[in-house]
Amino acid sequence: MNQNLLHCHARRDECLQVLAADLLAQIQLTLTQQARAGLLLPGGSSPQALLPLLAQQLDGNCVDLSPSDERWVPAQAAESNWQLLRQGLPRANCLDPRQGASREQAAAAWAEQLRGWLPFSAVLLGMGEDGHIASLFPHMPGLTAALDPHAVPGALAAQAPQEPRERLSLNLAMLQRGQWLGLLAFGARKRELIDAVLADQPSVHDLPLYAWLQRSPLPVRIYWAP
Numbered sequence: 001m002n003q004n005l006l007h008c009h010a011r012r013d014e015c016l017q018v019l020a021a022d023l024l025a026q027i028q029l030t031l032t033q034q035a036r037a038g039l040l041l042p043g044g045s046s047p048q049a050l051l052p053l054l055a056q057q058l059d060g061n062c063v064d065l066s067p068s069d070e071r072w073v074p075a076q077a078a079e080s081n082w083q084l085l086r087q088g089l090p091r092a093n094c095l096d097p098r099q100g101a102s103r104e105q106a107a108a109a110w111a112e113q114l115r116g117w118l119p120f121s122a123v124l125l126g127m128g129e130d131g132h133i134a135s136l137f138p139h140m141p142g143l144t145a146a147l148d149p150h151a152v153p154g155a156l157a158a159q160a161p162q163e164p165r166e167r168l169s170l171n172l173a174m175l176q177r178g179q180w181l182g183l184l185a186f187g188a189r190k191r192e193l194i195d196a197v198l199a200d201q202p203s204v205h206d207l208p209l210y211a212w213l214q215r216s217p218l219p220v221r222i223y224w225a226p
Contacts, residue, residue, distance in 0.1 A: 006198065006222045012049075012186055015225035019184060020053035022221065023122055026180040030121035031062055038064045038117035039092075040175065042126040042134070043071075043081030046184055051088025060091025064117050066110075068125055068175060069135035069158070070097040072166035079164060097168045103157035107168055111155040114174065118153065123178035129189045130161075131207030135169035137161060138207055146171045147211040153177050172211055182221045183212065191224055 009015035023039075030037040041047055067081035075096055076083060086094040099109030125133045132138060135158040136146050146156055146169070153174035158167040185194060196204045197213050204210050213220050 005219050006194065006224065009223070009225040012046075012225040015184075015186075015223050016046075016050050016053060019124075019182070019223045020050060023054060023124065023180075023182070024057055026122045027058065027063065030179065031059075036062055036064055037121035038066075038114075038119075040066055040068045040120055040123040040170070040178070041085055042068050042124060042184070043084050044126050046126055046186055047124070048084055048088065050184070051085070055089055055091075058089065058092075060089050063089070063092040064095065065089060065092040066095040066114060067097065068123070068133075069167060069169040071135075071164045072098075072103055072168060073164055097155070103166060103168060107155035107157055110168065111153065111170070111174065114155070114170070115153060118177050120178040122180040122182065123175055124182040124184060125175065125212065127183060127185050127190055127193070127209050127212075129187070129193070131193050131204065131209040133183075133208045133212045134158075134175060135160060135167035136172070136208040143208070147208060147215075149173055149176060149211070149215045149217075172208075172215070175212070176215075176217055178218075180221070181216060181218050182223065185222065185224050186226070188226065191226075194222060194224065 027037045071079045073079050082096045097110045100106035140159045151173040155170050158169040197210045
């Protein structure tokens with residue numbers, strides 16, 4: 001992993017502006033080659049501030065969008081990542097991960113639809129201070145299989161350590177199927193984890209963040225600010 005891909009900014013707004021410009025450039029590149037661009041984005045407060053910057057210039061009518069993971073709550077709930085993305089980029093075709101009555105049914109149907117978008121134009125993830133990505137949390141059941149880069153690209157029922165605990169998440173193999181891969185992170189603790197992963201410290205080898213950065217088929221562009 002090339003540490004030069006760690007792009008540090010003094011301010012969060014500056015970081016988001018650079019990230020938005022890079023994402024827009026990648027999507028526009030994809031649209032010169034094909035009619036539609038597939039995009040995976042995370043939920044949470046940091047990406048929420050990114051969406052208005054994308055919406056200003058993005059032709060959402062040509063974009064297929066889905067969250068990288070979802071909380072197993074009603075689609076219209078405040079905790080819903082899909083709802084956040086749908087409201088932030090209202091012109092995009094935003095695919096709801098809730099494609100079945102159970103999490104297992106939903107995960108299978110969601111993954112089947114997303115496989116029709118491959119490869120994605122861009123995949124952007126966030127991270128937690130525990131080193132999780134999407135809804136792939138350290139020590140959760142089934143994590144080893146979910147982080148296998150050679151697995152069939154898919155989705156799974158995931159388990160978070162905090163409420164709402166029941167989640168849906170794409171597996172690493174699906175998340176890696178982008179022509180552009182990125183990570184957005186704010187704060188000192190996340191920077192410590194990123195630095196430890198980039199330095200290949202044994203203490204972080206079991207973290208999902210390590211798999212995202214060190215088992216990637218492409219360089220991951222990391223956007224960080226305090």
